[in-house]
Amino acid sequence: MTIDPQEDKDPATPEELRAQVENTREQLGETVEELAAKADVKARAKDKAAQAKEKAVEVKDEVGHKAAEVGHKVQDTVGRLKDRTHAAKDDAGEAAGKAAESAGAAAEAVGEQAGKAGGAVADASAPVRDKAKAVVSAVREKTPEPVAEKSHQAAEAVKRRPGAAVGAAIGAVLVFFTVRWKRGRR
Numbered sequence: 540m541t542i543d544p545q546e547d548k549d550p551a552t553p554e555e556l557r558a559q560v561e562n563t564r565e566q567l568g569e570t571v572e573e574l575a576a577k578a579d580v581k582a583r584a585k586d587k588a589a590q591a592k593e594k595a596v597e598v599k600d601e602v603g604h605k606a607a608e609v610g611h612k613v614q615d616t617v618g619r620l621k622d623r624t625h626a627a628k629d630d631a632g633e634a635a636g637k638a639a640e641s642a643g644a645a646a647e648a649v650g651e652q653a654g655k656a657g658g659a660v661a662d663a664s665a666p667v668r669d670k671a672k673a674v675v676s677a678v679r680e681k682t683p684e685p686v687a688e689k690s691h692q693a694a695e696a697v698k699r700r701p702g703a704a705v706g707a708a709i710g711a712v713l714v715f716f717t718v719r720w721k722r723g724r725r
Contacts, residue, residue, distance in 0.1 A: 631693035
């Protein structure tokens with residue numbers, strides 16, 4: 540501690556000296572505490588770890604919110620795709636119905652094949668597919684492009700599930716014969 544030369548000129552009272560000593564002790568205590576805090580590596584490491592943990596929690600929360608947002612967007616997109624798929628399926632069904640009407644003779648042949656097959660649907664699937672391919676080829680030549688695209692999608696569905704296609708063909712044949720039978724009764 541340095542002594543101010545002006546203070547030498549004025550003799551300090553014992554109370555002033557005590558106050559200066561007390562002030563100096565307080566400053567010295569604060570300085571020692573600051574030095575001790577800087578020297579306490581373990582405490583500083585805990586502080587840094589706590590800060591890092593807080594930051595990690597913030598990042599985790601932010602990532603969680605972003606993931607939830609993305610999840611909702613994906614769900615919305617999947618919902619729209621499902622709607623479009625259902626619409627395309629409905630359009631393909633309509634196109635298949637129109638193709639069945641325009642190919643009455645082919646449907647009759649499919650009906651004969653289905654009748655011969657009886658309960659053996661698996662054995663009848665190959666001729667049905669061949670007839671369906673013939674019908675599709677004939678329809679493709681006369682079908683406008685948008686309807687052709689929907690028919691192509693229906694054909695892909697038949698390839699994936701031939702049993703369902705045989706069932707649909709049998710249903711079409713039954714409708715065809717039911718219409719013919721009702722017309723014959725008039």
